[in-house]
Amino acid sequence: MLLLVLLVLGLSGPAVCPRTEPLSGTSDEPLFRGADRYDFAIVVHAGTTECFWQFAHQSGNFFFSFEVQRATGVANSRYILATARDPNGFQLGASQDVRGQINFLTKETGFYQLCLDNGQNHFGFVQVYLNFGVYYDGFNMEKDQPEERKQLNDTLDAIRDSIQKLQVHIFHMWRFYNFARMRKGADSFLLESNYHYVNWWSMAQSCVIVLSGVLQLYFLKRLFNVQSSGKPRC
DSSP: OHHHHHHHHHHHSOOOOOOOOOOOSSSSSOOOOOOSEEEEEEEEOTTOEEEEEEEEOTTEEEEEEEEEEEEOSSSOOOOEEEEEEOTTSOEEEEEEESEEEEEEEEOSSEEEEEEEEOOSOSSOOEEEEEEEEEEOGGGOTTTTSOOOSOOOOHHHHHHHHHHHHHHHHHHHHHHHHHHHHHHHHHHHHHHHHHHHHHHHHHHHHHHHHHHHHHHHHHHHHHHSOOOOOSSOOO
């Protein structure tokens, strides 16, 4: 009888709109979401695809930047295919270049998939520097909720606005810093590659010059070499 009463009360209660917030497998262990921003380098081997997942809430600004710093193989192709997909698997953007950016607004809460495809390079790997994450307007996760609390005085409001603006400026400076790190890494690998190329090419040219001199001396010596016969000349 008690179970029937609880069931009736549950059915007669107000309907709740479904949320896009992903739930964890068990109630005891919370869902691992990770950090909001990441930047690191990864090696993508020939003909393989590497994927990552980034958690984001609704109404967020998602950014995904990449740059190929190093490439090996026969043709040394530095092009790579980068794609971004939403939690439902729909593609939100793609970029196939040495460096690129994919920016979009998150329309639902969940894990967004980022993939790097090195399918065009069949004989070598590429090293890619990544910088991706999500940020929110004003860095306030509850900006869409109705304001039920009284506003503080004008001084505290001004301090809050200044701190939010400072946070936004610091975040964008952090992104520019990561762009500089990307270019610095790529330039460093290019400089090292050119250094080894010049050294090996100079060594090869030196060997060719020495070998050509030895061959010239050998043929000139044979040209003036007169074979003496056993009979004396008059």
